[in-house]
Amino acid sequence: MSRGQFITFEGTEGVGKSTQVKNAAATLKTLGIDYTVTREPGGTPMAESIRELLLAPRDEPVNDITELLLMFAARAQHLYTRILPQLEAGRWVLCDRFTDATFAYQGGGRGVPAERIAQLEDLVQGSFRPDHVILLDAPVETGMTRARHRGDLDRFERETVAFFERIRQTYLDRASDDPRRYHIVDAGRPLETVSHDVTSLIQSLVSQP
Numbered sequence: 031m032s033r034g035q036f037i038t039f040e041g042t043e044g045v046g047k048s049t050q051v052k053n054a055a056a057t058l059k060t061l062g063i064d065y066t067v068t069r070e071p072g073g074t075p076m077a078e079s080i081r082e083l084l085l086a087p088r089d090e091p092v093n094d095i096t097e098l099l100l101m102f103a104a105r106a107q108h109l110y111t112r113i114l115p116q117l118e119a120g121r122w123v124l125c126d127r128f129t130d131a132t133f134a135y136q137g138g139g140r141g142v143p144a145e146r147i148a149q150l151e152d153l154v155q156g157s158f159r160p161d162h163v164i165l166l167d168a169p170v171e172t173g174m175t176r177a178r179h180r181g182d183l184d185r186f187e188r189e190t191v192a193f194f195e196r197i198r199q200t201y202l203d204r205a206s207d208d209p210r211r212y213h214i215v216d217a218g219r220p221l222e223t224v225s226h227d228v229t230s231l232i233q234s235l236v237s238q239p
Contacts, residue, residue, distance in 0.1 A: 034064075034117040035235065038128040040201060041166035042194050044173030045217040047126050050166060050228045054124050057232040066116050069126035071101055073108040080104040087188065094140045101132050102150045109155065128160055130204060138200030139193045162235055164228065165205050166217035170194040173217075 037054065039047045051067055058065045071081040080100055105128075116123050129151055136142045170191055205212035215227050 034121045035161045036123045037162050038125045038160040039164050040130045042173050042198050044176030045166040045168045047166055051124050051126050053225045053228050054232045057229045061236050063122055065122040067124045070128055071104040074111050077104040077108045094142050098136045098142055102154050106154045134197045134200040138196040163212045165201055165212055165214045167214055168218035170198055
């Protein structure tokens with residue numbers, strides 16, 4: 031049995047990651063590919079509990095290193111109890127965010143040095159990386175307007191526009207450094223157009239040898 035593919039979906043707030051994960055799942059189903067859908071932080075009961083800690087608005091300031099370590103604690107649990115077993119079983123794994131989000135949010139957004147994040151990435155993941163990253167990119171103001179329409183904002187969504195501008199740029203920089211693995215999709219366009227492009231991209235990934 032061949033190993034499944036690990037496909038992650040990244041981007042700032044309001045770019046439609048959850049929608050496009052569902053779209054990709056529907057495409058894989060149509061093509062007869064076995065898959066599972068998950069998210070970060072989260073993906074297992076323990077990791078979801080850590081997610082609640084991370085996202086809940088609170089009066090107590092959250093130290094940047096505390097936030098970083100909680101992200102990787104959730105990731106370690108998720109990776110070893112769900113992602114890797116699913117891949118080894120031959121399933122494709124579609125994940126809403128992974129370590130690129132940590133480099134973007136805690137690195138670009140919070141200012142944690144990339145070297146520190148990379149150390150934890152190596153500790154938790156070893157050489158494991160996503161096979162492909164679908165980066166949904168849209169202007170920050172566009173994404174934030176969409177996010178506000180979803181309802182109450184979590185602790186991250188309440189950050190400043192400048193915070194998200196740094197995040198967006200970090201994502202774009204990482205994509206430009208590895209264009210083979212990163213696929214940038216303009217998420218500022220109408221939903222039907224974005225979905226069409228993501229469907230076509232998933233179809234092309236399935237057809238690759």
